[in-house]
Amino acid sequence: MSWSSPLPSATPASAPSPAPSPLPSPAPEPAGVPVFPPLRVRGSRHRLRRAVRRRRRAMAAGLALAAAALAAVGARAPGRPDPGHADPGASAAAAGAQQRSAASRPARTAVDVVSAPVRIADAETVRLLRPGDRVDVIAAADSPPGGSGGEGAAHLVASGVRVTDVPRPRGPASDEGALVVLSVPRATATTLAGAGATSRLVVTWR
Numbered sequence: 001m002s003w004s005s006p007l008p009s010a011t012p013a014s015a016p017s018p019a020p021s022p023l024p025s026p027a028p029e030p031a032g033v034p035v036f037p038p039l040r041v042r043g044s045r046h047r048l049r050r051a052v053r054r055r056r057r058a059m060a061a062g063l064a065l066a067a068a069a070l071a072a073v074g075a076r077a078p079g080r081p082d083p084g085h086a087d088p089g090a091s092a093a094a095a096g097a098q099q100r101s102a103a104s105r106p107a108r109t110a111v112d113v114v115s116a117p118v119r120i121a122d123a124e125t126v127r128l129l130r131p132g133d134r135v136d137v138i139a140a141a142d143s144p145p146g147g148s149g150g151e152g153a154a155h156l157v158a159s160g161v162r163v164t165d166v167p168r169p170r171g172p173a174s175d176e177g178a179l180v181v182l183s184v185p186r187a188t189a190t191t192l193a194g195a196g197a198t199s200r201l202v203v204t205w206r
Helices: 044-075 090-106 123-127 186-198
Strands: 113-120 132-143 153-163 178-185 201-205
Touching: 044 201, 090 153, 113 123, 113 186, 113 201, 132 186, 153 186, 178 186, 186 201
Parallel strands: none
Antiparallel strands: 113 178, 132 153, 132 201, 153 178
């Protein structure tokens, strides 16, 4: 029995080898950055100012509205009458109270004030007076009414009248006294004139 050599097996076809990867290219050299002139934006400051002004106006308007709202709330707070819905009874009572108060006050009449020159018996006393002083004028009668003789009692002629002027005597001092100008009502001026014709007038002040 003969042995035959085995047939050579068929070798598979060889696979194609992969293509070699390309070599990396070298990096490019860095290029210099060109120099640019600075950028200038026109109107940037004006825009900023406008924005600030608008913001301020908005804040002012908001504050004004808030103040108006608070005022309206305070006007209608509890315990305060609404001006648009006033109580007729309360208004009538207030008007009546005002009328009674006006009726209780004495009526004021216009007083006619005049300047009255008055001769004071004591000239040395007049030299002590200054414009603006308040004085009382007292009359001391030389004789009592009726001519019974003797010295009469003194009485007050004007009280708290204002001195407006103290004229300087033109000549040497005499026993006739000195003049003083007083601001008094017209009726008091008439009384002073009558008292000066019959009595010696003196002044006192506070």
